[in-house]
Amino acid sequence: MDARLPAHLEVSALIRAAEAAGGFGMVIQKGERDAGTILVVLLENGRDGRAYERMPQMDGTRAWTCSKREEMADSRAFSEYVQRRAGQDPDLWVIELDTARPERLIGIGA
Known part of the structure; x- marks a missing residue:
């Protein structure tokens, strides 16, 4: 059985890691405190959303998988995707992390 960290603790840890790396993190939508899933929006200087x-x-x-990338020609589609995902699942946490090389915070390309 896979031991899982409560969602609110993982969200807190990710935000603190972004801040410790000199960046910024914030909760966009709170989900279910313990068993909620997490969607992480990663940015670098407010751009290039993933x-x-x-x-x-x-x-x-x-495993963490990139489900959507922001396209410069249509950045609205990225925002709409995130909003749609948030609306589909009331248990979903949506957080934003903005720092240099943000994938390292979730263990990708570390």
């Missing part, structure tokens, strides 16, 4: 969510893998684990 939305990451944990997706089930073939081996039964859940």
Whole structure:
């Protein structure tokens, strides 16, 4: 069985990690305190948005996967995607982390 950190603790840790790296983190939408899922919006200097969510893998684990990238030609589509995901799942936490190389905060490209 996969031991899971309560969502509110993981969200707090991610925001603190962004701040410790000289960046900024904030909660966009609060989800279910313990068992909620998390959508992380990663930015660098307020640009180049990437939305990451944990997706089930073939081996039964859940890995951070980029579900949407902001396209410069249509940045509205990225915002609409994040809003749509938030509206689909009331248990979903949506957080934004803005720092240099933000993927390292979720263990990607560290």
